[in-house]
Amino acid sequence: MPFISVEDKHLTVLNLFTTDKPENQDRLIQEMTKIVDAAAYEGWMSSTVHAGVDQPGTANFIQWRSGEDLEKRYAGDEFKHRTLPVFSEITTSIRLLQNEVAYVLTSDELGGKVEIGPHRDDYTSIAVFTVTADGQDEAIDALGAGQEFIKDFPGFRANVVLKGLRARGLDGTFVVTYSQWDSKEAFEAFRDQAPEQQSEARKAAVGRLRAVLDGAPSANTYKVVHTRAAGE
Template sequence: MPLISVEDKHLTVLNLFTTDKPENQDKLIQEMTKIVDAAAYEGWMSSTVHAGVDAPGTANFIQWRSGEDLEKRYAGEEFKHRTMPVFSEITTSIRLLQNEVVHVLTSDALGGKVEIGPHRDDYTSIAVFPVAADGQDEAVDALGAGQLFLKDFPGFRANVVLKGLRARGLEGAFVVTYTQWESKESFEAFRDQAPQQQSEARKAAVARLQAVLQGAPSANTYTVVHTRAADE
């Protein structure tokens, strides 16, 4: 199963699709699963398909050897003339985000190891933060090292911070967080915690992030429904 690590230096691509109907989410998952199961692209390492929970949509967490390998995929006839037209018909937005993993924090139980796959029961949150170009490193630090307090929050499993490199469907600099929780209830308890109950460390991290944001963050929650790696 795919592992997320700073040390591996993979190119990580997050393909985030939104749609307006649950049945279209089902179609998205079907189409994405077909692509993942048939994948044999040079440099492709793994794909993990997520189904939206809070709102209809999907996320595909993809690991590539390099940006050059990904661009070959984008330049291919199949991607341009079949994949994108099919997805465009059943989505309300498409964002293809290229990133590098720059920070990983886990609960003590995980011991620094972040694994993703349908064999796990993680409740996953993916959030995209548009930031000022000169504030991207500050946002990375606020969302990464500034979140050590997460380890003390009940139900926390892992927090991965990805630094945006380039994107299709999203302008400007950005940072992404990929967070795993024990349950929907534990995630919502953290998300909805009243400011007066938050730790000073959390308040400081929020203030640092707010200072460099360029627009409202976007987020959804997911469960993993399918995964495949090139060596399987």
């Protein structure tokens, strides 16, 4: 099963699709699963398909050896003439985000290891933050080290911060968070915590992030439904 680590230095690609109907989400998952199960691309390492919970859509968390390997995939006839047209028919937006893992924090129980796969019961939140051109490092620190207080929040499992490198379907500089929780209730208790109940550390991190935001963040929650790694 795939693991997320700063040390591995993989190129992490997060493909985020939105749609307007639950049945289109089901079709998206079917199409993505076909691609994942047939994947034999040079440099491809793993793909993990997520089904949207709060809003219809999907996320595919993909690990590649390098950007050069990914660009070969994008340049291929299959991607240009089948994959993109099929997804374009059933989506309302497509964002293909290339990233590097910048920060990882886990609960003590996970011991610093972030694993993703349908064998786990993680309730996953993915949020995309568009930031000012000179604010990316500040956003990464505010969303990463600035959030270490989160370890003490009930139900927290892991928080991963991804540094955006380049994207299709998204303009500007960006940062992504990928977090795992015990349950929907635990995540929403954290997300919706009233300002007067928040720690000073959380208030400081929120203020730092707001200072470099360039537009409203976008987010959805997910359950992992399928994964496969090269060689499986």
